[in-house]
Amino acid sequence: MMDQLIQRFPEQLKEAMQIGEEAQIHPHSSEINKVYVAGLGGSGIGANFVAEFIKDECPLPYNVGKGYNIPKYVDENTLAICSSYSGNTEETLYSYREMLETGAKVVIISSGGTLIEEAKSRGFDYIQVPGNWPSPRACLGYSIIQQLYVLEKLGFISDNFKTAIKASIDLINFDLDSIQESAQKVADKIYNKIPVIYVTDRMESVAVRLRQQINENAKMLCWHHVIPEMNHNELVGWTEKHPELAVLYLRNHDDFNRNQHRIEINQEIIGRYTETIIDIFSKGNSLIEKAFYLVHLGDWISWYLSVHKGADAIEVNVINYLKSELSKI
Structure with a gap:
């Protein structure tokens, strides 16, 4: 199963671009001078890639948090992105709730769960990615590309990344x-x-x-x-x-x-x-x-x-056990 998901990576990049093109991201009521992304695991690493990709172009600091709490500097002048494939990642939900008190421009990237429900009920911008992948870490392309589109639609980066992604798809397929x-x-x-x-x-x-x-x-x-x-x-x-x-x-x-x-x-x-x-x-x-x-x-x-x-590449039983034990506390 995991080999099939890996095989689909170029296809995922192409689909992610189509989703990004159709996304609606609206300007914030205040000037944005920094970006903060909350995300963990396969969803969090996407933000680290984006920070490296935009380093030579984006004029704003782009910071990534992988815990329960957000830093004090997150305020009404912050683009605050919550990236969680399931929409139910415990730590990201804690961070999201703290973002609500800051006046930040909140954008959700997820396949569903609590975060998408919250975005719809509160009128936050969101990008919903396909939820039919059995392993969140196999969805790296969705995470990276949606963040790039958010930045582009808000005017913080150019659209040059689109050419690079298309070239990546061609290169991987060819090689x-x-x-x-x-x-x-x-x-x-x-x-x-x-x-x-x-x-x-x-x-x-x-x-x-x-x-x-x-x-x-x-x-x-x-x-x-x-x-x-x-x-x-x-x-x-x-x-x-x-x-x-x-x-x-x-x-x-x-x-x-x-x-x-x-x-x-x-x-x-x-x-x-x-x-x-x-x-x-x-x-x-x-x-x-x-x-x-x-x-x-x-x-x-x-x-x-x-x-x-001889390992099952999909199973993460120890993580499921950890979540189960945490739910009892």
């Missing part, structure tokens, strides 16, 4: 066989190890996404860190042999020059302590293309890992 082949080769090398994912600061969201997909789909522990920050701390931890670790570098051919040199030196150091170091390069022209390419490749890596582990 699908190669993507799956590369993903399987990586999975074959790391399925019996603990993955360590490194990436430069411009694309941390791609590493977070891969980490989360490996956690949930393959039921494996792993971690990630960012270059150059990890050169100021984690690199010092590489002081003894760790044959159980597999280091994955998510890279772009045009990564900042100094970071490319850092990666080369890092690999020399880390190579003394583990034999498994794998470079995974993106394809594409724009940041959006490169990110979506690596997302799709990473999703397939997590799927092939789940096959190696």
Whole structure:
């Protein structure tokens, strides 16, 4: 089932664009000078991608919250987006209720649930995405693209992202066989190890996404860190042999020059302590293309890992148990 959902990623991107084009987002009564997004898991990571995509264009700070409470700076001059695929995410609902007291411009992105009901009853702008996907984390494209459309319709970014998304769809469809082949080769090398994912600061969201997909789909522990920050701390931890670790570098051919040199030196150091170091390069022209390419490749890596582990990539029983126990409190 999960492999079928991953296969549909390009189709999802196309559908998400159609939904975004039809969305109605109205101006706020006050000037907006900042953006705050509340969301967790597969819905929350979409906002992190957007923050990276718009960094060089959007004049507003774009912050993401992944907890129960919103920061004090959220006020009547804030675009406050609630992103929850189900519309019932506990932490996002807490944040939403706090937003109601601020006078912020509230926009809901969801497939249904309490948040869509609230948006309709209170007259808030909302974008409703399809609710027939059995796994929220497979709906990353909906989350990212709707946020981009909200920003574009409010005049904070141009429509250039649309060209990049269309190019991403074409690239993934064209390169699908190669993507799956590369993903399987990586999975074959790391399925019996603990993955360590490194990436430069411009694309941390791609590493977070891969980490989360490996956690949930393959039921494996792993971690990630960012270059150059990890050169100021984690690199010092590489002081003894760790044959159980597999280091994955998510890279772009045009990564900042100094970071490319850092990666080369890092690999020399880390190579003394583990034999498994794998470079995974993106394809594409724009940041959006490169990110979506690596997302799709990473999703397939997590799927092939789940096959190696004999894991059900869809089930998240431990999360359901946690929610059940919390509901008793």
